[in-house]
Amino acid sequence: MYRKLLGAAAISLSVSVCAAPAPFMEASFYSQNDPFIQNYATALKDLSLSTGEKITINYAQEDLLKEYQQIELAVKNGAGVIIYNPVDPVSVHQVIALANSKDLPLIFINRQPADNQLNSYAKAWYVGTDSTQAGAYQSEILTRYCLDHPETDRNGDGEISYYLLQGQQGLSDTVYRSMSLNSSLKNSPVMFRLAGSSFADWQSDKAVSQLEAYVRKHGMANIEAVVANNDDMALGALQYLKSQGYNSGDPDKFIPIVGIDATERALAAIKAKEMIGTVKNDYAAQARAAFRLAYLAMQGKEINNSSTGYYLVNGRTVYIPYVKIYFE
Numbered sequence: 451m452y453r454k455l456l457g458a459a460a461i462s463l464s465v466s467v468c469a470a471p472a473p474f475m476e477a478s479f480y481s482q483n484d485p486f487i488q489n490y491a492t493a494l495k496d497l498s499l500s501t502g503e504k505i506t507i508n509y510a511q512e513d514l515l516k517e518y519q520q521i522e523l524a525v526k527n528g529a530g531v532i533i534y535n536p537v538d539p540v541s542v543h544q545v546i547a548l549a550n551s552k553d554l555p556l557i558f559i560n561r562q563p564a565d566n567q568l569n570s571y572a573k574a575w576y577v578g579t580d581s582t583q584a585g586a587y588q589s590e591i592l593t594r595y596c597l598d599h600p601e602t603d604r605n606g607d608g609e610i611s612y613y614l615l616q617g618q619q620g621l622s623d624t625v626y627r628s629m630s631l632n633s634s635l636k637n638s639p640v641m642f643r644l645a646g647s648s649f650a651d652w653q654s655d656k657a658v659s660q661l662e663a664y665v666r667k668h669g670m671a672n673i674e675a676v677v678a679n680n681d682d683m684a685l686g687a688l689q690y691l692k693s694q695g696y697n698s699g700d701p702d703k704f705i706p707i708v709g710i711d712a713t714e715r716a717l718a719a720i721k722a723k724e725m726i727g728t729v730k731n732d733y734a735a736q737a738r739a740a741f742r743l744a745y746l747a748m749q750g751k752e753i754n755n756s757s758t759g760y761y762l763v764n765g766r767t768v769y770i771p772y773v774k775i776y777f778e
């Protein structure tokens with residue numbers, strides 16, 4: 451009997467030792483249908499492989515509830531940190547409350563929450579970019595091109611009319627990239643005029659149909675440049691302009707297009723001289739910063755400039771710089 455009990459005790463002991471899994475990283479992305487996000491997720495996976503830190507990656511298919519439930523399940527399964535790309539950066543309080551209730555670090559990425567949300571939880575950080583920098587860089591790229599190519603003013607009215615394709619309405623990337631682009635173009639030595647603008651939600655097919663609708667109504671004469679909040683929409687613009695005989699090799703029929711991200715397809719279009727440039731949104735550096743922050747926070751280490759190797763704005767935000775890319 452005694453032996454039997456001892457055996458049972460030994461078994462339950464070994465079971466309970468095995469049952470305590472090592473904490474892992476949970477990363478949740480708003481969508482899988484977005485090339486920049488796909489690259490970001492792959493970079494996180496690669497970091498997990500090279501360091502041996504376990505990571506689970508979920509995609510929320512733009513569904514707020516689904517995202518919450520996936521994170522909740524990961525927390526139940528023993529996640530030690532949450533890397534969080536919110537479906538809607540305005541509706542993040544539930545995930546903050548969940549992380550808070552389990553004392554788990556929460557690393558927001560890509561979609562910036564409001565400062566008061568971020569500051570409401572002592573273990574919350576944000577890794578992203580300063581979106582105003584991207585708009586200013588796009589303006590520099592376009593200005594430089596127009597100075598070198600006065601023929602860009604096809605209708606000869608002394609100003610360059612541009613169409614702006616914006617990302618999802620309300621996101622800080624959309625708002626600040628657009629605002630800084632428009633204000634930088636206003637201060638440019640070249641005269642620019644905003645001919646039209648629409649929200650194509652980062653997607654190339656929406657960019658195609660919105661440009662098409664604009665041209666059907668107003669004609670091509672007022673499209674002398676296209677600027678997009680990201681490369682996929684810029685590539686949608688390119689597809690549409692090509693269908694109208696532009697940007698297909700005839701130097702008299704060229705409309706400069708500038709994007710943001712530096713996706714592979716956009717870089718190929720720049721190399722082929724179909725787009726004039728883009729602004730690199732450095733997903734690899736952002737993934738490294740998020741991973742490092744997550745790792746340190748999960749270990750309960752102090753987060754500061756020297757521990758992360760990154761400069762922290764207000765102690766909570768890491769901005770990875772953008773880089774201008776254009777053909778000579």
Ligand code: GAL
Binds near residue numbers: 484
């Ligand atoms: C931006 C990126 C877009 C899109 C968006 C998603 O930073 O430039 O292409 O991925 O994030 O929130």
